[in-house]
Amino acid sequence: MFDASLPDPGRLARLSDGELIDAVTGWARASAAAEARKVAAIAELHQRLCTDAAATHAFWVCDDCDALAAQLSCALTINHGRALSQIELATAMRHRLPKVGAKFLAGDIPISTVTSILARTELVTDERALAQLDSKLSERAVAWGSLTKYSLEKALDVWVDRFDPDAVKRTRSSSRGCYFTVGSGSDNADGTTTVHGRVSNADAAIMEQRIASMARNVCEDDPRTLDQRRSAAIGAIHAGSMFLACACDNPDCTAKVDDGRGSSFVVHVIADRESLDAPQDPLLHGDDVKDTESAGDTESAEHTETTEHTETTEHTETTTEPRRKAALIPAARNAILPPAMLAELIAQGATIRFVGDPTGAEDHYRPSTALQRFIRSRDITCRFPGCDRPAAHADIDHTTAWPCGVTHSANCKCYCRLHHLIKTFWPGFSDAQHPDGTVVVTTPTGHAYSTKPLSGLIFPGWDTAAESPPPPAQATQPSVGRHLKMPTRRRSRAQNRAARIKAERMRNAALRASQVRPVASRQTYRAENSHDEYTFRPAGHEPDYGNDPPPF
Template sequence: MFDQMLPGPEVLGDLDDAALIDALQGWDRAVNAAEARRLAVVAEMGRRSQKYSHLTRCAVDDWDAVTAQISCALNMGHGRAETLLDTAVLLRDRYPQIAALFMAGRIGARTVALIEDRTRLVDAATAAELDAVFAADAEDWEALSWYKLEQAIDTWIQRHDPAAVRRARRTLRSRYFTVGDPVNDEPGATHVRGRLDTVNAQLFDQRLKVMITGVCPDDPRTLDQLRSDAIGALGAGVWHLACRCGNPDCAATAPDAAATSVVVHIVTDTGVLAEPVDPELDGPTPEPDADGNSDTDPGDTDESTDDSEEPDEQPGEEPLAPAASARRSPGVIPGIRNGVVPAPLLAGLIAQGAHVRFVGMPDTAPEPRYRPSTALQRFVRARDLTCRWPGCDKPAEAADIDHTTPWPAGATHPSNTKCNCRHHHLVKTFVDGFTDQQSPDGTVVLTTPTGHRYTTAPFGAFLFPGLRTDTGPAPSGPPNPSHPGKLLMMPARKQTRAQTRQHRINTERRLNETELAERAQPPPF
């Protein structure tokens, strides 16, 4: 509809400035309408989750069976797919007038998302009242900021159902701490942010002060750099910070706890071991010269990956052949959004005592057991880096090693093993209709219950060509016998998803009601 009414890119040059703004606003309405239709499709998928009603009490329930298909189709993680499904069903069932405005493109996804978030505690009757109230004002809300829109929605909830306003113990209950920001992170540096209660914040600050005053005055790092490195030492489980003055007689000189807690898995050759450490990593930022240059570039290192395991070398395990390119590349830390470790930082970690292991080609003979050897696990995790389910970024270090063709019919072999997070491992194992096939180069083709096929390649092979290798066909044995009662092996829920959601709503409403009652009490004399 919208594409027939609005100008396309071929005529944009003929429009005056006013018409260009009109076109921008028109296509924005088209985006809103398209998103509304996408949510309508998702809501219908939620309605059809009834076919998985036998999973309601399982760890992977009927909702998960649907979100697994959504995540594949839209290439998104499980959490995002679940939020999309929750929003779609709530919009269809509780706010039909808002849904109609959204479908017409007259309100945006931001407004819909805030309504969904702020009204989670209201019951069905109150939601019907709010639907009419919101629909009358929603188009005007589009001009409000996020904060003002939140206040407007909360004001109407306050009038209709004060206990449903999401405010109880808000300050303390809003504490959080996150590591990693996919938008703002840069190679070698990861953002951390959070909100602590006052007591924990003071304890944390005092501990950092003690640690950074333990180094000698000749340490080249700035105060901010010392505080940052102290957090790394805390993560390694120690209470002291190693001095970097370089003086062997310094009382604070000790192995760097952060570096010695790291294992550098070398994927190509051993050249990285001889890389020089960049002396410009510590200290104040240099002033730019006349040409605007402020940093030196000591070069790159061999392809490597960092992680926290320390397995021993396996007999006969050899490093993979060097990559064809002579250009050296940085490393990756699996588990922190696969954060990139620039070459100078990687060289510094090795110089400060990081352990070094070589990721070699595992033996291509099938292993005579279900659990893969250390060498095979190391290779598969380095090759995959993440869960192999489409759209899932869960780190391989926390994932299961999954047999594509179930053992014992499927061999414990690099061409038949891959990383799947526990959630998606359960989906593939217990939800009928999900099957997958694996190629010798690690490519996996997942087929969903609708017959749609989704292909994923191992992420490690994109970053490190040395891992892009054909491990040969995996031998197969007689088919596994069918197990009609296999669903009994699925971990069970203590209560259904609907019961859990209602319990959370009831708990938060009780807290709100208690807070309102406390505010209504007269002040003591």
């Protein structure tokens, strides 16, 4: 029994366990159906704005699909990449796999299964094979909900291989699969970030030798473990140094060289003034503290622990020290840097610059260095709704275009290059800015979406509000032929997609051809420098050793 009024807590309490399970199942179907209706609406928008008949900017760097994705980013508060994925899913359900789309609309298939179907059938280009796949998958996908993602992909590959073998997604060779990734901001809350990748064996050997050498060339008093020194060596290498600075407390240590991590490379860190006064943590490096007392020292250890606990309690009762706030590295997807690590960075030679208060209007187009520093520190990310690209790599855009609008902190904000181009060239997009940094973006449909500077959330004590800028001298009028200044691409989005799919299908076809060997019933080889003949059967059969005695 599925009742649409079930979310009432009092009503839920009166249901049996079986009825609650029915409610869970029913709402799961409703959720899938609702997701499918959202996707269908996106497909209709794409049909109106981005098809060959409607699209007029196919060779713009920010084409019709980018403009639609920008509207979806505002409406759904998602980044541009996810918005493009939603568009791809919508068009596939509408045009490529309509029967699967119908099951999706009915709530029979969850969004996770639909996404896997889309990914594994991406390379199918033959219309007949695609229609056959659509029919078979729509019949069987309902029963695949219990499969793991890996098993589901294997089941999908079986059917793709049956109707279009060259469209099966295959893992590329190791050499083509080389990559190196620095983890996103989701895994660096403790001041560290995951780094992972795959490199060639030759590069790996070079890296291992260099890292091992740098990790060894410190004095014996260095408090860091071998793993910590190897990790620090990576930072020193990328700062342009071939040496690792020793972290001991001996000022006369000959290994205390400048390895560039604090002085030669620029890393912008945003922090409260009080965070700069944080002391270095003596336990920041080294092994984890473990209980190493022997059995004979148990009484002494217990006495020490009791004394320390008492002192800590008394200190807490008599003084209230404010909690140190962490710092932020905006260029690393808003990576968090604990105060102790910030103190270590300062001790290594980092330069401290204070972000000044917002100043008045400037009489030139390009903001001064101080004004740029303030705007990037205030915004932290791109100010377009849904976008989290770091402000450190973004453009500084005049909300009211120069020279009608002045260069002022209340008239300038950070846009990534993509959204800067969309706002500047695409008709229907406009924005407004308030003195406190709030930006209101209006899309071609007339919907308005506002964003506030991220600094207000992370540093609530920082007042970034400025005085209102002088009013524009005159109304801003778009220049004639302005659209001709939009950067263009050599191939349209559709052409790029077709070329990528064609190239991958050709690789799959070549791989399949290389795996099909001509089968010979019997082949004869003559051993070098010998008159003996040896006969072998084709691969997969037991070798025929003839009448030769062991060892053959």
